[in-house]
Amino acid sequence: MVGHQKQREFLKRSAAANRISHAYLFTGPEKVGKKSAALEWISFLFDSKIREGNVHPDFFYVKADPETNNIKIEQIRDLIWKLSLKPVLAPLKVAVIDNAHLMTADSQNCLLKTLEEPNGRTLLILTVQNPRLLLPTVVSRCETVRFNFVPPNEIGDYLNNEFGANPGVADIGEITRLSFGRPGRAVDFISNPEELKIWQNEIKDLSRAVSGGLGERFKYVKNISEEKKIGEILEIWSIYFRGLLMEALKEKEKGVEPAVNLGDAKKFEFSKTTNSAFSLDKISLILKKIEQLNYILFATNVNEKLALETLMLEI
Secondary structure (H helix, E strand, O other), X not given: OOOOHHHHHHHHHHHHOOOOOOEEEEEOOOOOOHHHXXXXXXXXXXOOOXXXXXXXXXXXXXXXXXXXXXXXXXXXXXXXXXXXXXXXXXXXXXXXXXXXXXXXXXXXXXXXXXXXXXXXXXXXXXXXXXXXXXXXXXXXXXXXXXXOOOOHHHHHHHHHHHHXXXXXXXXXXXXXXXXOOOHHHHXXXXXXXXXXXXXXXXXXXXXXXXXXXXXXXXXXXXXHHHHOOHHXXXXXXXXXXXXXHHHHHHHHHOOOOOEEEOOOOOOOOOXXXXXOEEEHHHHHHHHXXXXXXHHHHHHXXXXXXXXXXXXXXXX
């Protein structure tokens, strides 16, 4: 696992001191390592290597149904029954509910009783990007552990150690930059080079759109709204503008008025000469709006194309 040393040490110390809460909420960006941290901690508790596909009588892994992209109430009921049984090999029974925000409202309400009246020998770990997508009553009954982006040097060191000797691996420096603090995304790029190319092209398309006029921007929104990968597209937007933010911060440290120029990127570059420039405050505001839009698109039935066009008008 890469990064998150403080969080990992906190969890291990809690176990060593026998101060484990009955439920934890691991929050943070997608692909940043929340699930990996959960599995590593469970392996420590069980003194046995635990992975997502492991068959272990005391470990249960719940994820969304691939057809509906929801975690159904039947899945939660089945989990609650399994957790009610006594541990077989481990000191306690543990369940990971991955992307817990995909639980339906009925699923979350069904889980509440277990969270309110936990069995002393059970542990629940819920992973989620945005806690606001869960019922407040669910969040309040969990101890929150926050995970953030991993520093690029740590991701780069890991990739070089694991894959540097493989001549078939693409530019590790490029992969590190494009993953933007998400180790899971970096590994995805290495295992699937075609996905890396797609993201590089998406970055270029976005760069052209924000550097162009309204016609170019609306054309871009029309194309991406037809692809039906809005969550991934917004992640790319976030990565792009966070890159711009880092450039602006570097300029500010040098005592230069922060203003990042935009343009077509050869790979994952942010500062190209054009007639458009974003201030530090402007980039920060755009990132907040992207986060808000991500939440709105998931939590409501708002028209995706209209929402994306509105955001483009504000950039």
